[in-house]
Structures are given as structure tokens and as C-alpha cells.
Amino acid sequence: xxxxxxxxLKLGSTLLxxxxxxxxxxxxxxxxxxxxxxxxxxxxxxxxxDISALETVDSYVARMLANTGKMAKLMGAETVIVGMxxxxxxxxxxxxxxxxxxxTALSLEEGLELHARRSKMPDGMVDS
Amino acid sequence: xxxxxxxxMYQTERERWEIRIDKEADIVAVRQRVRDIxxxxxxxxxxxxxxxxxxxxxxxxxxxxxxxxxALISVLRNGHxxxxxxxxxxxxxxxxxxxxxxxxxxxTSHSLGLGLSGTKRLVDEFNIDTGPGRGTKIVIRKWxxxx
Numbered sequence: 001x002x003x004x005x006x007x008x009l010k011l012g013s014t015l016l017x018x019x020x021x022x023x024x025x026x027x028x029x030x031x032x033x034x035x036x037x038x039x040x041x042x043x044x045x046x047x048x049x050d051i052s053a054l055e056t057v058d059s060y061v062a063r064m065l066a067n068t069g070k071m072a073k074l075m076g077a078e079t080v081i082v083g084m085x086x087x088x089x090x091x092x093x094x095x096x097x098x099x100x101x102x103x104t105a106l107s108l109e110e111g112l113e114l115h116a117r118r119s120k121m122p123d124g125m126v127d128s
Numbered sequence: 129x130x131x132x133x134x135x136x137m138y139q140t141e142r143e144r145w146e147i148r149i150d151k152e153a154d155i156v157a158v159r160q161r162v163r164d165i166x167x168x169x170x171x172x173x174x175x176x177x178x179x180x181x182x183x184x185x186x187x188x189x190x191x192x193x194x195x196x197x198x199a200l201i202s203v204l205r206n207g208h209x210x211x212x213x214x215x216x217x218x219x220x221x222x223x224x225x226x227x228x229x230x231x232x233x234x235x236t237s238h239s240l241g242l243g244l245s246g247t248k249r250l251v252d253e254f255n256i257d258t259g260p261g262r263g264t265k266i267v268i269r270k271w272x273x274x275x
Contacts, residue, residue, distance in 0.1 A: 022156055022159075022160065023156075024152060024153060024155075024156055025152050025155065025188075026152060055163065055176070055177065055180065056159060056163070056177060056180045056181055056184060057181070058181050058184040058185055058188070059185060059243060059246060060184075060188060085173075085177075086173070086174075087173040087174045087176065087177035087178075088177060090174050090177070091174070091177045091178055091181050091250065094178070094246075094249050094250055095181070095245075095246030095247070095249060095250060096245065096246055096249065097246065
């Protein structure tokens with residue numbers, strides 16, 4: 001079921017949000033709220049945010065993504081950001097922003113595998 | 129028509145765009161225009177992302193701190209070199225502590241505190257003219273790398 005301009009889909013125990021549009025600040029703000037509400041509503045323990053369509057991630061969007069991950073974590077859901085483009089990664093690091101504490105994966109497939117591995121691991125075990 | 133400046137650079141009229149910033153959606157408008165221009169002039173994907181991100185940071189600064197201003201986008205030519213120049217002008221409150229703003233890691237509102245310092249690292253030239261009550265003018269340039 002779509003939620004606002006950014007669709008959030010449920011795949012098993014994982015939520016998948018695919019950002020496919022040019023992001024306005026207001027969309028960014030409502031996306032954060034929508035995704036947290038969906039975690040609660042569906043009881044999902046994983047969140048994948050696919051940003052492969054994003055050509056630009058500025059400091060505002062980067063902070064929103066990192067904060068969304070932290071908020072989801074407080075609720076008990078792990079976030080993986082997937083599909084970051086090379087130029088986006090290079091730009092963020094050049095600006096001095098390293099997205100610390102946020103898991104990333106090359107693709108949606110790898111993000112799903114990461115979630116699957118994590119949910120099989122006992123508490124406290126560190127992903128290797 | 130060509131306008132030759134003292135530095136020997138020239139711009140054609142067609143290669144200068146002005147976008148007014150007076151609403152949040154204008155940040156996206158500036159970003160998209162800059163991206164289109166950089167792609168059209170075959171900047172590589174890293175330079176396109178750097179320019180587009182810089183445009184986003186600086187137009188957001190205008191919107192958040194001054195509520196209105198203007199973005200001027202120009203294509204520069206200097207011999208074989210091609211560059212993009214972005215100029216942001218507002219008549220807002222200006223920046224009181226410029227050194228602190230440029231050092232990064234602090235934010236007066238809304239973003240990461242990396243807006244100015246981060247933007248500076250993305251471009252080849254960065255000039256700022258501001259002061260309390262004087263508004264802010266920022267000019268950045270990025271030149272296309274020739275391989």
C-alpha cells in the first residue's frame with residue numbers, strides 16, 4: 001500500500017521503502033514519520049531504504065536517513081540503506097559526512113540477505 | 129552575444145540562468161537546473177553530484193535563513209576550460225560568525241552543520257561576502273576535469 005509520495009512495502013518481516021522521486025524537504029520530513037508509523041503498525045524488525053534512484057543526497061537528506069535509522073533502531077528495527085550511487089558516496093564523504101552507525105548494502109538483494117542473516121543470529125552477536 | 133570580462137572569461141546570454149528562491153520547492157528547482165546544465169556540458173558523474181549537492185546546500189541556506197533570494201547559474205569558458213558558476217544572493221540577516229560557519233560541525237538550523245564547510249570541499253572556488261545585517265552573497269565555481 002503506498003504511503004504518500006514514497007511507497008513503503010512489507011516483505012515478510014521487513015519494510016522496503018524505495019525513494020524514486022526528487023526529494024523535497026517536506027517529503028523527507030513526512031517520509032520519516034510514515035516509515036516509523038509503518039514499523040509500529042506492521043511489527044517489522046527490519047527496514048530497507050533503497051536510494052538507488054537518488055542522484056543527489058545533500059546534508060539534509062543524509063541526516064534524515066541517518067536519523068530515521070536511529071529512530072527505527074530505538075523501536076527495535078534494523079535499517080539498511082541500499083543502492084547508494086558512487087557519486088553520492090563520494091560527495092557525502094568529501095563533505096565530511098560518513099553516515100556513521102548506518103548499515104549499507106550494494107543492492108536490495110544484499111540488503112535482504114543482511115536482514116535475513118541478522119534475524120537468525122542470537123542477540124548480541126556481531127555481524128562479521 | 130558574448131560578454132568578455134577582465135579575466136578573459138566570457139559567457140553567452142543563453143548560458144546564464146536566474147532562479148528566484150522564495151519557497152521550499154525552489155531548492156529542488158535550482159538543484160534540477162544545475163544538474164541538467166552540468167550533464168549537458170558533460171561533467172562526470174562525480175562533478176555533477178558535487179555541483180548539484182552544493183546547489184542544494186546553498187539554496188537551502190537562502191530559504192532557511194533569508195526566506196528569499198536568487199540563484200544565478202552561469203556556464204564559464206576560459207580557453208578550453210569549461211566551468212559552472214553558481215551565485216546565491218540574499219538580503220537576510222547575514223552570517224555573524226563566518227569563521228565558525230566555515231569550520232563546520234555547527235548548525236544554526238535545519239541541517240547538518242556541514243552546509244558551508246561541506247560545500248566548500250565540493251568545489252574548486254568558493255567566495256563569500258556576508259556580515260551581520262548585510263545579507264549573504266556566495267559564489268562557487270567548479271571546472272570540468274579534462275583527461
